[in-house]
Amino acid sequence: MKIVILNGSPKGEPSVTMQYVKFIQKHYPDHEYLFHNISSRIKKIEKDDDLFDAIMADIESCDSIIWSTPVYTLFVPAQYMRFLELVHERNVAQAFKNKSTIVMTTSIHFYDHTAHRYMHAVCDDLEMNYIGYFSAEMDDLRKSRGRETLLKFAKNYFEASEQKFHHQKRYQPIAPGNDTFEPAVVSKKLDAHHKKIVLVTDHKPQDTGIQAMIRRFSDTYAETIDIINLWDINIQGGCTGCIKCGYDNNCMYKDDFSAFYRSRILPADIVIFAMALTGRNISSKFKEYFDRRFFMNHVPELKDKQVGYLISGRMSRMPYLYDFCQGSVEWQQANLAGIVCDESGDSDEIDASIQKLAEQVITFSENAYCQPQTFLGVGGSKIFRDDIWGKLRLVFQADYRYYKKTGSFNFPHKRYKSRLTIFVVMLLTKIPGFRKEFYSRIKTEMYKPHKNIVENCDVKSI
Ligand SMILES: Cc1cc2nc3c(=O)[nH]c(=O)nc-3n(C[C@H](O)[C@H](O)[C@H](O)COP(=O)(O)O)c2cc1C
Incomplete structure (x- = not known):
């Protein structure tokens, strides 16, 4: 088989993920492997037609494609997403049609599932024969079990490719969006109570739907809100994964991004992301x-x-995007005040929803309301806590200092009193009589402390 590998790591050659592909290559040397660094050369690929055409020619003539990419911020790197945009903008999606494909990532398993679902949808849109995904923890290759699993995956990939078994599609194509929202005139303006509201957007002149939503949102308030279009900021490129920021949160880029983030996002009480969906996801700009x-x-x-x-845009066709929106807010211990989408095309409904969101962000902010995290926030925070305490501590020293200072290393084994009680009661449960009594009372014992609070609480205070 002739296999094209599209490397999504912004680091280019020294990519961890690529070592997984090269490991497969070493064990299956009879195939032809053609490597293309996509993310690290995205600017050149975008400008240089010959280079873009050469990549597309390899894709056109190959039998199979391996998408090899790190997970970046719950999806894949912006540069990789830009490449996918180019494929559609330049009408060359046909080159991918019917090729067998797999998606391989490395990560710390923080929202790798959203990245994979997105890439699966991308493959379905390109009418590829999607065989499966391999989501490795970045250090799996260093363990014999990890290598073993990788080779089993590779075996299945080659067999499935050769059998030409056609896998079912999971994601329905995206029908054209509904850009018909007409905002109502706001008669009574809302007092923002001096809350600092910042709205970040990525819209281009043709994205009239999101512009109408932004207008409606900002018109709600008596005060002017801070609206930032990302196209107006000097951002030289996507994250390169150099991790120099790990020591003291200073980015190696000398453009305006960090200063903008520190001066306009960090001081805000309320942050609104106003996005024009592009292809299968948020835009590569966002x-x-x-x-x-x-x-x-x-x-x-x-x-x-x-x-x-x-x-x-058609958010309901991008189920992974809900996890992205909610998860990015929850792990940050912020409050997701709401998501309004214009997909229905029903102006009254969209109008009322924007009004509600505009009101809600103010009341929630005034009341310092933050709803409890779901699995998306709890699970994500625990992965970070463990890794920053453990193997990532050396690289992410700024994180370590912050987590230590804020008591974020809240491991359960530090709760000595509870550990001692559990230890003693576990010993006692070895006695059959005690065990019987213990399990017969567990239901009432579990709810008793909660019941006590409900019965004895003072309605005027917490
Ligand atoms: C900007 C950036 C964002 C990242 N986001 C995630 C993430 O959302 N989830 C995750 O599990 N790992 C994340 N990582 C970690 C990388 O996925 C991981 O280090 C990967 O192994 C790098 O692979 P590469 O060497 O092929 O680029 C991120 C790393 C960087 C630099």
Whole structure:
């Protein structure tokens, strides 16, 4: 088989993920492997037609494609997403049709599932024969079990490719969006109570849907809100993964992104992301924003802020995007005040929803309301806590200092009293009589402390 590998790592050659592909190559040397560094050369690929055409010619003539990429900010790097945009903008999607394909990533398993679902949808759109995904923890290759699993995956990939078994599609194509929202005139303006509201957007002149939503949102308030279009900021490129920011949160880029982030996003009480969906996801421009935000590493710098989304496009066809929107807010310990999408095309409904969001961000902010994290926030925070305490500590020293200072290393084994009680009671449960009594009372014992609070609480205070 002739296999094209599209390397999504912004690091280019020294990519961890690529070592997984090269490991497969070493064990299956009879195939032809053609490597293309996509993310690290995206600017050149975009400008140089010959280079773009050469990549597309290899894709056209190959039997199979391996998407090899790190997980970046819950999806894949912005540069990789830009490449996918180019494929559609330049009408060359046909080159991918019917090729067998796999998606391989490395990560720390923080929202690798959203990245894979997105890439699966991309493959379905390109009418490829999607065989499966391999989501490795970045260090799996260093373990014999990891290598073994990788080779089993590779075996299945080659067999399935050769059998030409056609896998079912999972994602329905995206029908054209509904750009018909007509905002109502706002008669009574809302007092923002001096809350600092910042709205970040990526719209281009043709994105009229999101512009109408932004107008409606900002018109709600008596005060002027801070609206930032990412195209107006000097951002030289996507995150390169150099991790120099790990020591002290200073980005190696000398452009305006970090200063903008520190001066306009960090002081805000309320952050609204107003996005024009592009292809199968948020635009690569918005993704560049989220990737470049990585100079803050794993510090939840949006903590206690209200966050809302205005989204123009077919969000319901992008189920992974809900996890992205909610998960990015929850792990940050911010509050997801709401998501409004214009997909229905029903102007009254969209209008009322934007009004509600505009009101809600103010009341929630005034009341310092932050709803409890779901699995998306709890699970994500625990991955960061463990890795920053453990193997990532050396690289992410700024994170380590922050987590230590804020008591974020809240491991359960530090709860000595509870550990001692559990130890003693576990010993006692070895006695059959005690065990019987213990399990017969567990239901009532579990709810008793909660019941006590409900019965004895003072309605005027907490
Ligand atoms: C900007 C940036 C964002 C990242 N986002 C995630 C993420 O959302 N989830 C995750 O598990 N790992 C994330 N990582 C870690 C990388 O996925 C991981 O280090 C990967 O192994 C790098 O692969 P590469 O060497 O091929 O680029 C991120 C790393 C960087 C630099």
